[in-house]
Amino acid sequence: MSLQPKVNILLVDDYPENLLALEGVLENLGQNLVRATSGAEALRHLLNQDFAVILLDVQMPEMDGFETATLIRQRERSRYTPIIFLTAFSSSDQMVFKGYSIGAVDYLFKPIDGEILKSKVAAFVELYQKSDQVQHQASQLAAMNAELQQREEMFRSLSVCCPVGIFLTNTNGVCTYTNPRWQAIYGMTYEQSLGDGWSQALHPLDREKVIADWYAVSTVGKDYRGEFRLLLSGGVERWVYAAASPMLGDSGDVTGYVGTVEDITERKQAQEERIQLIAEQAARQEAENANRLKDEFLATLSHELRTPLTSILGWAKLLRQRKLDELAIARALETIERNASVQAQLIEDILDVSRIMRGKLYLNLSPLNLVNIVTTAVENFRLEAEAKNLQLKTFISPPGTFLVSGDTKRLQQVMWNLLSNAVKFTPNGGNIQVRLSAREDQAEIYVIDTGSGISPEFMPHVFERFRQADGSMTRHHGGLGLGLAIARYLVEMHQGSIKAESQGTGQGATFIVKIPLLQSLDNINYQSGIDHILNSRQSSPPSQTNNHHTSEKVPEELLLQGLRVLVVDDDIDTRNFILTALQKSGAEVTAVDSSDSAFTVMQQLIPDVLVSDIGMPGQDGYSLIRQIRNLTPEQGGIIPAIALTGYVREEDINQALAAGFQMYIPKPVEPSILINSVAQLANSLCHSPDNSHTS
Structure with a gap:
């Protein structure tokens, strides 16, 4: 059971039966439902109460929903209260735009789906509760800050009047505060005392031991006690007795040190200068190592990408000269393909590391x-x-x-x-x-x-x-x-x-x-059962078809015989590659360079399969497929569609499928994979009982 107080939900409708229906839908939310049968009554409720969300009927006598919403927004206290318009009058864009223009967050048309309404209201209730919690926490934080400020003022007052020197340092021994007595003992101003300035007054003969003693206790979080000498300006020596204790955080870790200094005429000098030097050297060395690793990786990446690229470009230029014999041509093509695969693998490794660092790498178990x-x-x-x-x-x-x-x-x-x-x-x-x-x-x-x-x-x-x-x-x-x-x-x-x-x-x-290992499975013989299932799964490739209606194995050059394919890609080289690969398998291919051109083609000729890029100037592939899916089946609205793109993140794949594509193929793609994918999609769709498309 939730311990949170109930929040108010305002229901506004001039028909009591509609209010009763809304209460029936929302009563399971367990919140306080407030009724109003007119805009005026709703405004009266807003004078005394705050609401998580307002459900407002548009068509009401005297004062309609739009007028009521305008007045609600003029009141500072309800300026940002979510308003959901409810209407059965019209679904025109003009009315919807009018509702949004005066501050509506949503627009629902009657008859209203109860589950949708309840989920939307529940979301605003949760948002209201969370906002209330944030405000409460902010008030608590303000009170804590006030108390902290009061304590800080008390500390400063005590520190200023204290007859002994007081100092604070961080975990590296860097001084962050000193009181006036400390400054008088050291002969320094406040600004000079901060950082490692105080260590300048340590006597050269004591410095090494003091630093060693301080380092010995500070590294293990123990108290420090020591006497050492200060060498002030003009050669004046002063012994001091210093004591310091670690300050612990909530988790028990040392967050710094607090210490006192008494003038006993130059006690052994504390060792902060050396500790600071060591810390700075360590930080500098770490930074140098990080820069070296970065430079080495970038140099390696450049080398690993340029090396196969050299072979690819070099052999490509030799092929363009058309002076190679058949053996050399075969070697050139094999070299280009192998080095392109190397580059693709390098890119895939980098993308995998990016997925790992973002927590976006998933398993298909x-x-x-x-x-x-x-x-x-x-x-x-x-x-x-x-x-x-x-x-x-x-x-x-x-x-x-x-x-x-x-x-x-x-x-x-x-x-x-x-x-x-x-x-x-x-x-x-x-x-x-x-x-x-x-x-x-x-x-x-x-x-x-x-x-x-x-x-x-x-x-x-x-x-x-x-x-x-x-x-x-x-x-x-x-x-x-x-x-x-x-x-x-x-x-x-x-x-x-x-x-x-x-x-x-x-x-x-x-x-x-x-x-x-998986635990043993009852009534299954591993040797005869599981092995057979696993081997068959991993060794049996999906069959491809010739006419897209049979299961006969056919040559790849006839796999797409008679199939009409529309290809959309703004890159001319990629577009020509896809066109050539599909045509060699018998497809009738129309290739265009933009979503607008593709939609124009769709109005003239409905292809059997669409292969579209995602990232294109102007209207991208997502917009294209959504526009197509809004067409009727007769206009091509259910055309099988493949997203062929260089965007390969998990969210890119999910977005493509959600937009309306049935299949997703990352670039670069081998011709055989492209051809088989087109054939497989065409075959699966024409064998579907209701000819519907699934992802």
């Missing part, structure tokens, strides 16, 4: 067999390992199924990153082992190599972002230093752990991944 993940990853690196004459072996013990709850794509990414590192850092003729085993309730994956190993100095930083053991320009291995950081995050998202082991440089490395 389902039961899966780790055996398939491990063996597939190993086979993907088989050719690369053979090229370096590496022995790449897999050991699974005991043989069988290792069932976990996981995201297939992301676990494959973990294995890819670990194996990529192993192959990259293992010299020709070396060995790499991948071992999968089970211990208690966890699956354990070992990736063991005989490569360059990890130095003890770098071991604590192995899984940090942007960190590489060799950040120099002469390093032998590429990469941005993101793979292991991403792998650690993905493993931890699977409730697992990952660690690295190495005997040192040149001694190889071992990476160990542990992921919880």
